[in-house]
Amino acid sequence: MRTIETDVLVIGGGATGTGCARDLAMRGMRTILVEKGDLTHGTTGRYHGLLHSGGRYVTKDPQSATECARENVVLRKIMPHCLEDTSGFFVTTPWDDPAYGDVFVKNCRLTGVPVQEISVQAMLRREPVLNPRISRVFEVMDGSADSFLATRSTALSAEEYGAQIWTYHHVVDLVREGDRVTGAVVEDLRNGERIGILCACVLNAAGAWAGKIASMAGVTVTVLPGKGTMVAMNHRMLNTVVNRCKLPDDGDIIVPIHTVAVIGTTDVHVPDPDVYGIEPDEIQFMLAEGDKLIPGFSQYRALRAWAGVRPLYKDRDVANDRDIPRTFKLLDHAERDGVEGMLSIVGGKWTTYRLMAEESVDALAKRLGNTRPCRTAEEPLPLPPTEHQTTFRPPVRTTGPGASVAAEVEALQHAPLYWLGKHLAEVEREQSFADLICECEMASRSRVLAAIDAGAKNLDDIRRDVRMGMGPCQGGWCIYRTTALLFERRGQDGLSQANSNDALLHFLQARWKGLVPVLWGDQLRQARLDELIYVGVLGADRLRPIAEQGGGLVTDNPAVATEYVKA
């Protein structure tokens, strides 16, 4: 077994782990990050994409609200290309307690969450699909975030500073010598090779899987995986994040992100973060809740449903999982459990990932005698090769609570903020519309190839990079095209036709999983056409005997499989 030495081993390639790796590397510490799947394979890649203003937590979880409000501004400065300045509304519908509005505003002021009440008429002018029976509207600095791109960009920065990012590397065991964790044994899922990693400290940033990792060192960390189910609708019927003005509950938020509008979420405790399903009643419930915000919402085309597991850390008794604080906690296992050489960072929100990394790395740096300051809040993230080097700057918000921040961010002249029309505008500028691989999400051949060249291990990785297969047809037209490109590009590196076949089957199955919960109306018709393409024309149902995992791909491994109980 090959053994490698490093200062810090970060476990988990979500927002937090990647953020930690960047911060560590920027402060000059030797860092290896291992992730059992692709970056964002866990919860980071399965959330609704809200850049929190903090509004959702002002009453129940004020600390989290304040952290979100601060980080919201920081993230706008360091990763504008990943964020869209949608703004957000908290609205009082006829189903909500009208008294909460005043409490909400008061608590926003207490927690430092910028807020401004606007008239219902002004709301309807901006978003005519919203329920005219809404009685009060509060505008906050919500936005939407591409968590795939943000994590990819963060990892790229970490690598530029010398960190090693190992995706598809699964932690087999942590090595404990006496009361000290000294490293880990990891397995490269592409070929089964085991590698020993010796390190001064392990940073457990495995999110909902943090309990599993900690147990390998004989330490108990109770993370309650709270499953949240979301539904993406086929297009953005509105352009502003809309929240119900009440205490956070199921189906109370709609986030316009990229080309879709996502309604979320449920919150169901699941025993294992790898084993959960999507129940029909969850979907029904959320669409019905959507109707309260947007009359007729349930009649729009639902594109897909998926679920993620929140990494809720439980260190005391709470009756309801929603009551567990959303703020994060850094666990020093030397103090807590008498085990040296390991820290766990648990809980938290995507929006606060950078702050979580900063606090974790502060603690680690102290331990390792590193005195260099954190600079992750100032230095902007680099753009991955899959991104257009765009020069168009969308107009800057001039009204509402986000206006002053928008001006401040614009003055920095970092990359432009993301905006809905960006990819269409770029395709038009390049006149590349005849060379689109994924037509629905406007992913051109050059961007798909960039994702392949960046080391995609299967088609799902390419999806996360360029949104291939995420549009209305759910891969009907782009899966076979992308498979062909993958084979063309990697054929000389040992990727066989059988491996390509396997990649195609793997991705078809992954798309199908998210379609099953919303198979009615337009999406059912779509699925039928896709079936005709893949089964009727291409005979994909007969590919299995000539499909084989390999060639540097990871398509089938129990370590990364997310099992849906009911399909």
Added chain:
Amino acid sequence: MDHIELSLTQSLDHCIKCNICTSACPVAAVTDAFPGPKYVGPQAQRFRHEGQPVPDASVDYCSGCRVCNQVCPTGVKIAELNARARAQIVAERGLPLRNWLVARAGLVGRMSCGPHAPLLNFGLRLSPARWAVEKVIGIHRKAPLPASSTYTFRAWFRKHRAPATARRQVAFFHGCATNFYEPHVGKAAIAVLEHNGFEVLLPKQQCCGLPLISNGDFKAATSAHEANVQALVSYARQGIPIVGTSTSCTLTLKEEAPEILALHSEDVQAVAAGTYDIFEFLRSLAERGELKTDFRPIERHLPYHQPCQYRAHRLGSPAMDVLSLIPGLVLEESHAECCGIAGTYGLKKEKYQIGMDVGAKLFDMVKRSGSDLALCDSETCRWQITHATGVTSKHPIEILAEAYGLEL
């Protein structure tokens, strides 16, 4: 948002990306400048949002022929989405002078029609003049511009003496072309209607607004449609059919203006329901046995092109049906999607060649027929056919009048 409006804005959700529209689109087939109806329609629409900068420009190459709507198996209102996207571009970037001008058929017609018309027509036939018009304004030097008439249809109608035998009434919507360029088409229509026992009323009217819609000037199009509705609604309410010879004008009154401009008042709906293309109207008479059939035989074999804007009425082929009653007359259908002119599209410098390429199948068919006359219901299509083939073209109503032996 009302239901009619929702059915349009939500129709992008019905797209299953099947590409049937892309393969049927006559424009996408001949140019790389137009990515096709699926792309500029339901696909691009997911990247557009009111209040955001317009991300795209290629939608301007949609000719508005509506073939996509016709072939879509799931009912996406592609042409309407495209028209609105273009209007959003115009709202943001402004209307170029050329498009402002060609969109105002009535204004241009009024200025060019009259005793000075022959001089103007002569001038516009000179190549240096056309070269200058192309350079300065952007109308292609070869594009088929109609010859202006020395008198307007309305002026003729004022002096026209109707027979006293009429039992029923119709209101005639002549449109700009009949009024300023081809009064003879209107005269034929009046003769046919009067021959069938109708008193023809001539409501006040202005341009139907279609060229304004096609060029993205929704503000002017809306006021044009509202004025027409105001002038026509009393006829519709009295049950007097509103009949027109220009298939695109009648389609605009029936459907395009209400849907694309989101005008859904009761008056708008009443006018839409009370408007008929002339052959739609005559065919319904024939079906009830009320159409006179005292035709003289016309022993001819003529090519006939049903305009895309006529097919968009979803009526089958009313002109073919009625003309088939004329003994001896054989019509050969073009089966061509579009002549390429699409109103004002093929006039434009950058689109002229696209229009000519779109129409190639039709021009071939007309030339191969060996006929010295072709029939087509829409004025700009007729001008395009004649321009491309040298074959004279007429409105089918003119042949019908001839078959009745009517003096014009």
